[in-house]
Amino acid sequence: MGRTSIIALSGPSSSGKTTLARLLQRIFAHLDTNSDGTQAQAQAPPISTFIIHEDDFYHPDDRIPYTTTKSGDRIQDWDCVEAIDTNFLSASLRYVHENGHLPPRLKSKEDLNDVSPDSGVEDALIEELKGVVRDRLDGLDLAAALDAEGGEGKWTLAILEGFLLFAPPMASDDDRKHPLRPVHDQIDVHLFLPAPYDLVKERREKRSGYVTIGPAPTPVLPQRSSAAETGTEQTELDLEAEDDRPPQNFWTDPPGYVDDIVWPRYVRDHAWLLIAEDGGSRPEALDSTKDDELIRKVGQGVTLRTNAGVIVAPGQGSLPMAELLKWAVEKILSYLQESSCKAQ
Numbered sequence: 001m002g003r004t005s006i007i008a009l010s011g012p013s014s015s016g017k018t019t020l021a022r023l024l025q026r027i028f029a030h031l032d033t034n035s036d037g038t039q040a041q042a043q044a045p046p047i048s049t050f051i052i053h054e055d056d057f058y059h060p061d062d063r064i065p066y067t068t069t070k071s072g073d074r075i076q077d078w079d080c081v082e083a084i085d086t087n088f089l090s091a092s093l094r095y096v097h098e099n100g101h102l103p104p105r106l107k108s109k110e111d112l113n114d115v116s117p118d119s120g121v122e123d124a125l126i127e128e129l130k131g132v133v134r135d136r137l138d139g140l141d142l143a144a145a146l147d148a149e150g151g152e153g154k155w156t157l158a159i160l161e162g163f164l165l166f167a168p169p170m171a172s173d174d175d176r177k178h179p180l181r182p183v184h185d186q187i188d189v190h191l192f193l194p195a196p197y198d199l200v201k202e203r204r205e206k207r208s209g210y211v212t213i214g215p216a217p218t219p220v221l222p223q224r225s226s227a228a229e230t231g232t233e234q235t236e237l238d239l240e241a242e243d244d245r246p247p248q249n250f251w252t253d254p255p256g257y258v259d260d261i262v263w264p265r266y267v268r269d270h271a272w273l274l275i276a277e278d279g280g281s282r283p284e285a286l287d288s289t290k291d292d293e294l295i296r297k298v299g300q301g302v303t304l305r306t307n308a309g310v311i312v313a314p315g316q317g318s319l320p321m322a323e324l325l326k327w328a329v330e331k332i333l334s335y336l337q338e339s340s341c342k343a344q
Helices: 017-029 086-099 123-140 142-148 197-206 257-269 285-289 289-296 320-344
Strands: 004-011 048-053 067-069 074-076 155-162 189-192 210-213 248-251
Touching: 004 017, 004 086, 004 320, 017 048, 017 123, 017 155, 017 320, 048 086, 074 257, 123 320, 189 320, 197 257, 257 289
Parallel strands: 004 155, 004 189, 048 155
Antiparallel strands: 067 074, 210 248
């Protein structure tokens, strides 16, 4: 079957995760062809890829929790961990590691959403990076590394992208019990794309909306309170079964959603990774402050810890996609090189 590694891209909404994932797939999945579709001269290394979208693991529409905004409005909160079926997500990642492909139960809806605008990455750069990858992988002799592990076939790279994937370093029992711990621990490479508040707000508010699953919510949804109700309880799933989730709906952000939900949730859920504007090294007080004070201390949300087991993109959210792509390619190649050396 070969070997499978999960490369995760996380960061706030609209930080470029999906665009970067698709560009990386173009580079690593089509090494045997040129941009015009002709056969490449160099033999393709034993690599295959596919993308996993965290958005495909939302609970059905009628199970998304509600929250009350500062203005008193009662709205659905799609940006909290309780909105994600983390049991399904972690089980699917285990399945991917063991089988090298997505479980039949998972049917993606992500490509039904708006396609990201032009990334600004030229085809010439894609071809250049494909050449770099070919040369580096030929030098690593991945086939020999696979043989040393008793495997055959290809080294599969599953590129996971999502806004809420990582857990804090395990410094306490609470960290070990973090709801995203089962997800985090299935990931081989943790890449994080910071983005400033104003960019998140501008990009998010330009989106037309999102395809969802399940029946439309009732006017008043009871507040969920237990692990069983939120889907964080670990239950058995038949991942070989076909996707039987209900038909799709369409969600549009209500006015003020970025300021009321998206940005506060991002800051709160990543307080362990974000560093205060004053240069402090993540004071523990950040974890217990109110949202308003936490947001003030975090500021634009682009200064992050570098010692938390997550590889943070350079540029503090200011780099163009072409530079982010070069950075991500290098990090993946470095991982493959290290893993290949260990295997031989």
